[in-house]
Amino acid sequence: MHRPAVVRVAYYRGNDPCSSCQLRAQSVCNAMQDYDLARLAAFAVEREFKIGETFIEEGEPALDSFTVTRGTVKLFKLLPDGCQQVTGFARVGHFLGLAAPDGYASGAQALEAVSLCRFSRSKLRMLLQDSPALENRLLQIASTELVAAQEQMMLLRRKTARERLATFLVMRCRQSVCSGLLGESVSLPMSRGEIADYLGITIETVSRTFSSFKADRRITIPSNREIVILGRAWLEDLAAGGMEAGGRSPLSDSLPRKCA
Amino acid sequence: MHRPAVVRVAYYRGNDPCSSCQLRAQSVCNAMQDYDLARLAAFAVEREFKIGETFIEEGEPALDSFTVTRGTVKLFKLLPDGCQQVTGFARVGHFLGLAAPDGYASGAQALEAVSLCRFSRSKLRMLLQDSPALENRLLQIASTELVAAQEQMMLLRRKTARERLATFLVMRCRQSVCSGLLGESVSLPMSRGEIADYLGITIETVSRTFSSFKADRRITIPSNREIVILGRAWLEDLAAGGMEAGGRSPLSDSLPRKCA
């Protein structure tokens, strides 16, 4: 358990690690002027975690917030019976520990080697007092999360297993811009079980559906943790729920149509 | 289309409608000192809507925010094919139009006679500039919403139809403190279709399950828009998913147990 290097830089330097941070645009720091950023840099700490490490326990007092700067993080809740429930996957740029009056809302585990930028929440709160821009940015992040949550609820309500997996693949593809020669390569740092849990289906269904996609030449599976998308457009359509009339989508007629 | 009365009160009066508002404790206004509250009152407008009126269109520029002061509101999204998707029900005290950078996240329709307190978002934003308490309160509300959304996702992922409806009834019961003689009476301002849509099941399943609960003497159904809960504890257990081993709960073994 080695101690991470603590980053402390004098104010107004302008060349502190935060102002030269590649991730500034996609993280919280986006909202801040150089002055505020320097103040943030004064107590930001870079931390690293190895694969499999759980660095946030659900329900623990939320002393810190984090920004992911490298790797992928699994977010999960623990049910009373002890089994876990995957609530999401956090990638580079994602903010952790947003709202936690009663402790962290979910636990976090490194799915691969992970780097984080850690902020003390109490100091962050102080910074918030006289930086409306930052607080506004947090509200903005919260609203993005809410929209994402509603999207996920939509998926869980109406989509079939095939549609859920298509959505999952397409979303992963969109978020990581790593297109290969034959098609877009999507990395899956998580296990089948974690995918299944996240999407509200079973491991077997995940496996079977991937096999089905492969048989239809929509994807290839070079390794268990990597998938190459061949039929991007087809998957997009499937994810949108626009096709496969055979595979019934639940509730398609449960409410009156508003438009025609 | 009658014009609602505009409420304008001089600052520092202390007896403006906002400071004497019954709902102050459970709404946004909770965060504000009398001074800020008076400033809020200066541009708060009371509005009323009749049953069935849609007063927020999804995607429209979000010019206003609202607090529900009477009645129940249905929140919904419109799918590309025109059919609607119920995302929630807002009751007294609920804040609408929280986060809407790209227009309102969902539409809103009055399920019964509804009163709202309307705030211009631009003016609210100005107030936010020098009232960290208010902004903090908004963050707090957003976090509550996020927690609720995660709870709902949990429901949609793992719970059976019976458990979903038990959860729904219990939640409604908790939120409205209206206990009768024989049991707690729960009002259902929404149709079966809207309940079904919200819970991710079909109308028929809602109806059948209610009938089943009735047959088991857990509820009675005086009218279509009202349910009396007899077996509160039983429903609570069912909602928690702790019982009915027969009714399989999906994914119960998909992931390794952490505790023993």
Add this chain to the structure above:
DNA sequence: CGCACACTTGAACCCCCTCAACCCAAGTGG
């Protein structure tokens, strides 16, 4: 009254879950 609409109930089907076996790669240890 009669039409419309919401809700209920019934019967058949189907997707997905459950259970169980199997495959395969990576250790492990003799």
Add this chain to the structure above:
DNA sequence: CCACTTGGGTTGAGGGGGTTCAAGTGTGCG
């Protein structure tokens, strides 16, 4: 080197909860 184990992933067979389709049963309102 090989037998054995272990864990993740795949595949198959069977069953069940919920959907779908379809026909009742109220219930409000002109």
